[in-house]
Amino acid sequence: MADKTYNIGVEATMEVIGGKWKAIILCHLRHDTMRTSELRRAIPQITQKMLTQQLRELEADGIVQRRVYEQVPPKVEYCLTERGESLNMILNQLCKWGEANIDERRAKGEVIELIHRDDVSLEQNQSAS
């Protein structure tokens, strides 16, 4: 394994959840275990190749767990590992911030649509005030 150097923690995090698809995949998996086809339906624009590829990388990073059922047609399920679960709070906040931001932008006249608003409501919220 080659020597690796980070300057600041966030670099290591973005290496794991960065890119066009990973954070989205993880946001879906944080609620449920899902099979490949469910993820594909939940993320319509992703291609099969990208989905598999990103899931493989997340697996290699110890974030998701892959479970294969030996049956035909195949059935493969993915869920977060313990390390993946430790991203839960971050994922929730990323979702919420994005939603709030979309609202602000819309209030300023931009034409934006948000298909699925996450209802995390009363989970690990700690809004001081």
Add this chain to the structure above:
Amino acid sequence: MADKTYNIGVEATMEVIGGKWKAIILCHLRHDTMRTSELRRAIPQITQKMLTQQLRELEADGIVQRRVYEQVPPKVEYCLTERGESLNMILNQLCKWGEANIDERRAKGEVIELIHRDDVSLEQNQSAS
């Protein structure tokens, strides 16, 4: 402004803080106002072009504020806007998660180095328990 559609909030967030440099830049700016040259020293691998380009995009997204002092040689400072500040908690957590992850990986035998460990200690932390 062209019509834009998101499926889930996190997409909008990653559009703003994604990419190789933005989250890193923001992590540095969350403590201080900094001028261009300070940022460059804080993030040694970034090129001048990338730094400027990313800052411009963050400015366009209303995340950072650019202040130009009319003097020679030029002096330009950047700081977070209110909207940028609203990312603070996320940025802290991204840093902390990365640090913890680096520790885990090192414990498993990987040869990793982390130059700057962030000491956010007692800021807006809310660890229940």
Add this chain to the structure above:
DNA sequence: ACAATTACGTACTAAAAAGTGCGATACACA
């Protein structure tokens, strides 16, 4: 005169990430 300073732009190139199109498997069912 000339270098150093600080911030930025622009044309061009290189590398990384994502997308397309195709094939494979192995069984069920018409």
Add this chain to the structure above:
DNA sequence: TGTGTATCGCACTTTTTAGTACGTAATTGT
């Protein structure tokens, strides 16, 4: 025999992102 299912791999192309190399400005100090 042929079609549908669910998952994945591979070769290839396109798009996006990042990096290189260079040039500008206006002033201070040598």
